[in-house]
Amino acid sequence: MQVTETLNEGLKRGYSITVTAAELDEKVNEKLVEAQPEVEMKGFRKGKVPMSMLKKQFGQRVLGEAMQETIDGAMNAHFEETGDRPAMQPDVKMTDDDWKEGDDVNVSMSYEALPEIPEVDLKSISLEKMVVKAEDEAVDEALANLAETAQDFAARDAGEAAQDGDQVVMDFLGKVDGEAFEGGAAEDYPLVLGSNSFIPGFEEQLVGVKAEDVKDCTVSFPEEYQAEHLAGKEAVFTCTIKEVKSPVAAEINDELATKFGAEDLAALKSQISERLEAEYAGAARAVQKRALLDALDDKVSFELPVSLVEAEAGQIAHQLWHEENPEVEGHDHPEIETKEEHTKLAERRVRLGLLLAELGQKAEVEVTDAEMTQAIMNQARQYPGQERQFFEFVQQNAQMQQQMRAPIFEDKVVDYVFELAQVSNKEVSKDDLQKAVEALEEE
Template identity: 45%
Template sequence: MQVIETLAEGLKREIKVVIPAADMKSRLDERLADAKDKVRINGFRPGKVPMAHLKKMYGKSIMADLVNELVRDKPSEIISGRGEKSATQPSISMTEDQDEAEKILAAESDLEFTLAYEVIPAIELKSNEGIKVIREVVEVTEEEINEQILKIAESARTYETKKGKAAEGDRVTMNYLGKVDGEAFDGGAAEDAELVIGSGRFIPGFEDQLVGVKAGDEKAITVTFPTEYPAANLAGKEAVFDITVKDVASAAAVEINDDLATKLGLESAEKLKEVVRGQIESQYSNVTRQKVKRQILDQLDEVYQFDTPAGLVDAEFENIWRQINTDLAQSGKTFADEDTTEEEAREEYRKLAERRVRLGLVLSEIGEKAGVEVTEEEMQRALFAQLQQFPGQQKEILDFFRNTPGASASLRAPIFEEKVIDKLLEEISVTDKTVTKEELLAEDAEEGEKAEKKPAKKKAAAKAEAAEGEEAAPKKKAPAKKKAAEGDAE
């Protein structure tokens, strides 16, 4: 077999592979000899079929299998033998001339095929001593724990019917019928609907007009739907809701005690506080972790600069670009609405894709050199987490991971990356800094405010975080039958 390099330009490689016809004939003869004792042909005893006859009947199909096997298996062997790693699946090209193909199958011509691929660049790891990060830590106070418990307790709060007028915090039970231009609209009616005044569940202005009503009252409430309301036929329209108040109830006081803990499924108030403290600490820890990780990767981004395989960047860019366009379509916006152009956006996201690929290669090299491995148990936990996210679709998800080549890599990659970050944290300079929760969350809050004005920019930030191991949170879809009167709080 001859292996001839025909292109070595940057990361691009092309290799011409030639397997002489004599070698192909030898391989074919071996296969035929092996098949001789196994095939059953009428008129011949087992093992007595003449080789010429066997070749005439099965030679072409056996040779076709040989060619397929060689083209399938040899590329990885060749690339590995060259001390290279292919960034993507190599592209393989062969003759398309029918006559030439027939000669190859008859072992009369050499088998030739070409591999085209990009190599993963050699990465010379550098010392991590210069990497320094600030790890922000929030001390959880008793006051914050109690405040969170009271919020959780809203689900267990009881209400008692009261005489007199409804006030902020009271629960109003009512029937209502909404009309636009005098016509009732779909989703604008309900009976025995319960609404806590001040909860923000209904469109702006609705709840304010319930203050002062009492059981038995009938009232017309006039509101205007927000201009960005999801239902286009209602957006920006004035609506009148005819309501009949059935009941007004005041909220019973909530005390943090063993009774409340029992209602929430825990044995004691002490245990409730312990659980809530753990939840708050976990939330802050996640934010702290991502901030530290971002600092690490920003510094790695400065240290490691090299050409990245275009194929990997193209694939990453397409993933990002597909999501961006989906988000814009769902929001009914264009690039112009985001103060940019498609060309500028493409350039921005292309740079983002290149950064993600480069950092991914760096982390992979660090992890490989450090002997980082992902265990089967960790993979199983990740798969179980996927199954939990999509109840009722467990079979489809399992089939996907079983039958889709490379699908398991989507489970392995984030686990591997986090373990590499853990390894780096053992080697770099980490300084703990106690901050308030407002300081810890300030950066994310600022990004959120900007994102409200520039959704496209928000997605860029989300994808940048994804490059650093954060999964962009999916948008929660509104229930299909959500009443039109209700707002976006749910």
Template identity: 45%
Template sequence: MQVTETLSDGLKREFQVVLPASELEKRLGDELATLKDRVRINGFRPGKVPVAHLRRLYGRSVMAEVVQNAVAEAERKIVDENALKLANQPRYDFPEDKDEMEKALDAKSDLAFKVALEVLPSFEIVDVSDVAVTKPVAKVSDEEVTEALERMAAQQKPFAAKAEGEAAAAGDRVVVDFVGSIDGEEFEGGKGEGVTVELGSNTFIPGFEDQLVGAKAGEERTIVVTFPEAYPAQHLAGKEASFATKVNEVQTPGEVTYDDEFAKTFGMDSLDALKDALREALQKDYDGRSRAKVKKDLLDRLDEKYSFELPPTLVEQEFQSVWQQVVADMQRSGRTFEDEKTTEDEAKAEYRKIAERRVRLGLVLAQIGETAEIKVSDDEVTQGLIARARQYPGQERQVWEFYQKNPQALAEIRAPLFEEKVVDHILGQVKVNEETVSKEALFADEDETEGEGGESAAKAEA
């Protein structure tokens, strides 16, 4: 096998691979000789089938396997001899001339093909001892725990029917039947019977609950509302609808007492235990938010320190992933680029920069992790997989089996674990300034921290 580099341009490489006809013939003969001892053909004793007969029967399929093995061997040879780290799977170009390819598959002429690939960039890890990042932190207050208790109580409060003739007020519940129509025609999904509506909960179409205030049991009303422009059902979005509504019952809420008995309805031994659990859960959310913000700050600092050529294919793959999500979100919300005060071309340019940032940071995190010999253990992956399976109650076994049978999917569990370990490693090298802030400040600009990590890069390690 002869391998010759024909192109070295930035991160692009191309190689010409040639397998002489004599080598093809030898490889084919070796495979057929091995096959002779395994096949059973009527009229021949085991191991006594003539190679020429085997070639007539299986020659083309065996040669296809020979070529496949040669391709894999060529890739290993290129990578090993040139000490390359591939950014993606190589592209193989075989002769387009059918006659030429047929001769090669019959070992009557040389087989020549091209291997095109992109390599990962080489760069030095920079010193970050001069980097300082800010970690905003907030502590859960007693008032926030009380607010959480009140929200839980609101979900648990008992309701009882109001006296006959009493009107519904904000905070009450009404049980209704309704039939919706647009321009006099009923529409799919617009009919309900025995539906409970809590007035003031803002869970129905805007205006629906307000028009039930003052209603009494047995009363019939026509409720007219307009579906929001961003309503998920596109055929209803922005349209005015009428609902012929009958009030079956008006219910008023009872009082909930915060005591040990209330706590027991949530599986806690006492009210103090419930409060402690709420505080811990809220603090976990706050700490997670703190982590996300200090991580974004760190990644911003790293992005300022690194500049190197990026593999075009990796950037394009990341951009397509980001752009598909953007388009899907816009379709779901019913918004347009004009609504966002931009154009599609401007938006694409902005999101391509985001894709480039993700790839750059990913490669940086991957190289830092490799240099620091950071590993993710099988036990850690298993714990991550268990956590993922728990997100699908009732389907845990199916989720577990899917990941176990798909190494690429399992790598999606390992990659973020690796990334978080690398981030911890870097945070240990920089100055972290903790800043106490309010809950509102901690959760401000929440969307900005989403998708800012180098997830695409941790895949290089995985």
């Protein structure tokens, strides 16, 4: 086998690989000898089929496998010898259009090599970590929101009409074609108007009723209603209104705290404070991470593989186009032009991606099975009822696994750099943090 360099410009590499007919024939014979003990053929005992017959019967099929394995072996040996790491899958193709069995095989291989990443003095990087304490005002606001979600209902004054959002306590009896039906009656039933918990069109007819009113509500069951004998039929519900109640926020006290699993109000406030500060810390980390990436981008400069930059720029342009055209869900749209700003952003992302990958490799940063499982479970929750199918899909899809592993790996490398960099805490207000986060989104 002969490997000859044909191109070496910057990161671009090109090679010509020649596999002789003799080498291929030897590889075919090796594979046939390996398979011979298991081959059965009419007229011969298992494992006793002559090599000449094996070659006649299976030679063509084995030849293709031998050719692929030989070329793959040559490529692997080349990368091991040179230390090159291709930026993307190498372009490999036969150059003999009229190749026939018995000829040497000539193959061209081209790729862009990943660049050498320069060393970075991580200890020379200075960063600020924004620290926000949960103020009493923010805790009280969160408590008020919790009280709203735990709302109760208080009786309206006599004669007041029900409004959307009120609770109506009633007895009702439903009939179809004048006959009561199973499940169509209840007593002292509390219904919140606007909750859409009843048949469409029912609740709207109760807006304006008062205590002691009797109201007939006429509705039609949906065509796809689960009870087939009622599907699509018109029903009349006679509703006897017993009470009309308006919503009131729950009182902020120990009783409210126990509804949310806390021992008392003081414990609930403490939990809210911890949750708020965790949210602030997450936002502050995003700001600190951007500052780190900016610092790294300023410190490093190296040649970038054009193929990676072009692919990244294309993805950026495609994503931004869909954000500007949300009505287009699929990919049936005109070709999207990659602009200079897309390429500039792509260069930054590729440069930082290669740098973080290099830092992570040298620091032996790894994504554990437990971290991957947790990430898959978190994403699976977005598909209620299909969690198991999603989990199995990810397990069987290497590309999906890589997409989920990449951000976890990046965050672990970022945390590693945070530990080495000079980080100083800066106590700020919630508003200051919010402005810093908004500034990130505008860039």
